[in-house]
Amino acid sequence: MKLSSRRLPAVIGAAAAIVMMATATAHAAPNDEHPATRTALKAFQSVAGPGAAVYAGDNTGAWTLSAGTGTINTTKPIQADEHFRIGSQTKTFTAATVLQLVDEGKVALDTSIDTYLPGTVNGNGYDGTRITVRHLLQQTSGIAGYDPLVSFALVEPNGTYNTATLVREGLKRAPVSAPGAGWTYSNTNYLILGMLIEKVTGLPVHEAVTRRIIEPLGLDRTVFPAPGDRALPSPAVPGYHGARVGTFYFWSLAFSYDPSIFSASGAMVSTMEDLSSFYSALTAGKVVSPASLAEIEKVRDLGGGGYGLGILKMNLSCGGEAWGHNGGVPGYLTQTMVTKDGRHASAMSNAYLLGTTSTAKLAALVDTALCENRG
Incomplete structure (x- = not known):
């Protein structure tokens, strides 16, 4: 689910027909539109899954490019309104929920977690x-x-996972630094934040995020599944396992797992359209107060950008910056970034191949889409 535990470039950057669909009326795009993004998409898909796609645009409109196929043994392009597992992009939804609790005076950012979860x-x-x-x-x-x-062995008799059990498993590894002294990407942090949300709201974390973030923003194709809910809503992009060796590749459907193993760190399902809407709303101040948004955007410098409170800052190759997150879970590799002037780019592939350059190619694709769309 995480892409790296070291530095930002590793986190966000470390022969298929391409089609284009408009957000309002689908139509074939002229081949000369978005040439740089098309090239970057082909480069990403060549080291990623059977298919890849990017949904991008600005305040005037949006467009989708798809390479490869969303379903193996077909020529089905991936669409911007199809569901997939978003992995660690869930963390930004979790962080936004915590910051809403800060706005309500129920949580304080600089108070110890032991105060809330002794x-x-x-x-x-x-x-x-x-x-x-x-x-x-x-x-x-x-x-x-x-x-x-490694925690799949901790499954409960009913097939789900208990967050407290997962946290105890995560804490078996010794600390890597004193609190505040270093930066280490850790899913355990967000499992603990999920427990915090549940303690303060009295709701399961999936319900709290749904009521506070998903429903108010009208994200009709975004789901934080309850424990035990393994289904992908329709329409969906199937996720795959596989390997690439030169020009040869093999794909099989990703194994089914209960999303509660990732919980507040990576359980959610969404679409490229909904993710673009969420990050655009968050960075526009429509989800948390201006004071909390300012806290979210105080980043720890990681080179090439930084990490705020559940959000990545990417320095764009064309100048300026973008905000968002990425994610990888069995079957999917995803990233969404938006700019304060209304540009957005959300991209994904229907496989998460470890040990490849796909993460860097994904970041390059998002950067290209945002820069090519610059006015």
Whole structure:
């Protein structure tokens, strides 16, 4: 689900027909439109899954380019309104929910997590009285990163996962730094934040995020699934496992898993259209107060940008900056970034191939789409 635990370039950048669909009326696009983005999309898809797509635009309109296929053994282009698992883009929804609680005076950013969840973060060198809510949101808690795939053995008898159990598993790795001293991407931070949301709101985290973020913004094709809900809403892009060796490749459907293993760190489902709408609304001040948005956008410099409170800042090759997040879970690799002048770009592939250059190619695609769309 995470793409890197080191530096921003690694996090956001470290023979298919292409079709274009307009947001209002679908039509074939002239071949000379968005040439740079088409080239970047082909480069990404060549090291990614069976298919890849990017949905981009600005305040005047939007367009979609698709390469490869959304379903193997067909020539089906990926569409901007099709569902897929968004992985760590979930973290921004979680962070926005926490900041709403800050706005309501129910949570304080610089208060220790032990104040809200006594005893949850302790032992093995951890001291929850020294780790603040801000540390968790900004990945500066010192809590070690771990691969959530190792936790599949912790499944409950009903096939779901208990967040507290996953957190205890994550804390078995010793701290990598003192709180606030370093930056380490860790899904455990956001599992703990999910527990915080549940404690303060009295709701399961999937319901809290749905009621506070998804429904008010009218994100009709965005879902934070409840534990046990493994289904992808229709229409959906199937996710695949596979490998590429030169020009040869093999694909099989990604294995089914219960999204509660990722919970507030990466369980959500959405579309490229909805993700663009969410990040645009968040950065425009429509989700949290101006004061909280300012806190969200205080980044830890990582080179090439930085990490705020559940959000990435990307320095664009054409100048300026974009805000968003990326994500990778079995079957999908995704990223969405938006600018304050109304540009947006959301891209995805229907496979997450470890050990490839796909992450860097994805970031380059998003950067190209935003820059080519610059007025």
